[in-house]
Amino acid sequence: MKNHVPNIITLFNLLSGILSIYAIMNDNIELAAYLIFVAAGFDFLDGLAARLLNAKSAMGAELDSLADVVSFGVAPGFIMFYMLSVSHGQPGHTAENFSIIPFLAFIIPAFGALRLAKFNVDTEQTTSFRGLPIPAMAILVASLPLIRSFLFEEKAFFYMIITNTYFLLAIAIVGSILMVSRFPMFSLKFVGIEFKNNMTKYIFLGMSLLLLIFLQIVAIPFIVLLYLFISLVVYLVDIQD
Numbered sequence: 001m002k003n004h005v006p007n008i009i010t011l012f013n014l015l016s017g018i019l020s021i022y023a024i025m026n027d028n029i030e031l032a033a034y035l036i037f038v039a040a041g042f043d044f045l046d047g048l049a050a051r052l053l054n055a056k057s058a059m060g061a062e063l064d065s066l067a068d069v070v071s072f073g074v075a076p077g078f079i080m081f082y083m084l085s086v087s088h089g090q091p092g093h094t095a096e097n098f099s100i101i102p103f104l105a106f107i108i109p110a111f112g113a114l115r116l117a118k119f120n121v122d123t124e125q126t127t128s129f130r131g132l133p134i135p136a137m138a139i140l141v142a143s144l145p146l147i148r149s150f151l152f153e154e155k156a157f158f159y160m161i162i163t164n165t166y167f168l169l170a171i172a173i174v175g176s177i178l179m180v181s182r183f184p185m186f187s188l189k190f191v192g193i194e195f196k197n198n199m200t201k202y203i204f205l206g207m208s209l210l211l212l213i214f215l216q217i218v219a220i221p222f223i224v225l226l227y228l229f230i231s232l233v234v235y236l237v238d239i240q241d
Contacts, residue, residue: 006050006060010067013042017071024078029145032079036142039071040135065116072138073112080105080141080172083148089165104169108141111176118180129185132178136224140175143220144168150217158218178228185231204230 016039023032046064050056084090084102112134122130144162151159161167188205190198207226211219 002053003055003057005053006046006055007063009042009046009049010060010063013039013046013064013071014067016042017067017075020071020075021078024075024082029079029082030149032075032082033142033145036071036075036079036138039067039075040139043068043071043135061120065120068116068134069109069113072134073109073116076112076138076141077106077109079145080108080168083144083163084165084168084172087163087165087168088160101165101169105172107176108137108172111179112137115179128187131181131183132175132185132228134179136227137175137179140171140221140224143217144171146217147220162221183231184235185227186234200230200234 016035020032020035020039023029023035043064046060050060081102084105085099090099090101115131115134118131119129124130147162148159151162186200186204188201190201195202204227208219208223211222211226215222
C-alpha cells in the first residue's frame with residue numbers, strides 16, 4: 001500500500017490543476033490562482049512521501065510529469081490568458097474586437113510540456129536544475145491575479161505594471177524560454193540539515209521569508225527573481241572554482 005501513497009498525492013496535484021481550470025471557466029480567477037498553490041503543495045508532498053517511504057517508481061515519475069503539465073502548464077496558461085484578456089495596453093483592443101494577444105499565453109503549457117520532457121530524459125538534473133522549474137513558473141503566473149486584487153484599491157505604480165499587456169507578455173515569453181534553457185539553477189532539496197551543506201538554500205529561504213513578511217503576496221515575483229539571481233551567483237562562483 002505504501003507504494004501507492006505518493007501516486008495518490010500526485011493525483012491530488014492533478015485534481016487541483018483541473019479544478020483551477022474549472023474555476024477560470026466560472027470566472028473565479030483568484031480561486032484558480034490559489035489552487036495552483038495547492039497543487040504545488042501536493043507536488044512537494046508526493047516527492048517527500050516517495051523518499052520517506054522509499055516508494056520511488058518509474059510510473060510515479062511519469063504520473064508526476066502528467067499531473068505537472070496540467071497543474072503547472074495548462075492551468076497557468078489559462079490564468080495568463082485571462083490576465084491578458086483584461087489587461088490594458090493592447091493596441092486597438094475593445095470588448096467587441098477579437099484579439100490574438102491573449103492566445104500567446106498558451107506558450108506557457110507548450111514550453112512547460114517541453115521542459116518536463118527534457119527533464120525526464122536528462123540524467124544531469126538530479127541535484128540541480130537546468131532551466132526554470134515549471135512549478136516556479138506556475139507560482140509566478142498564479143501570483144499575478146492575487147497581486148492585482150491585493151493592489152486594486154490603491155492602483156499604484158506596481159499595479160499598473162502587472163496589469164499591462166506587454167509586461168504580462170514578457171513574463172509569458174521570457175519565463176517560457178527560461179524553462180527550456182540550459183541555465184543552471186539550484187535545487188531546494190536539502191542534503192541533511194547542516195548549514196554548510198545547504199547554505200544556498202538557507203539563504204534563499206531566509207530572504208524569501210523576509211520578502212513575504214514585508215511585501216506579502218507581492219513578494220512572489222521578487223522571490224522568483226531572487227532565485228534566478230542566486231542561481232547565477234552560484235554558477236559564476238562554481239566556474240571560477
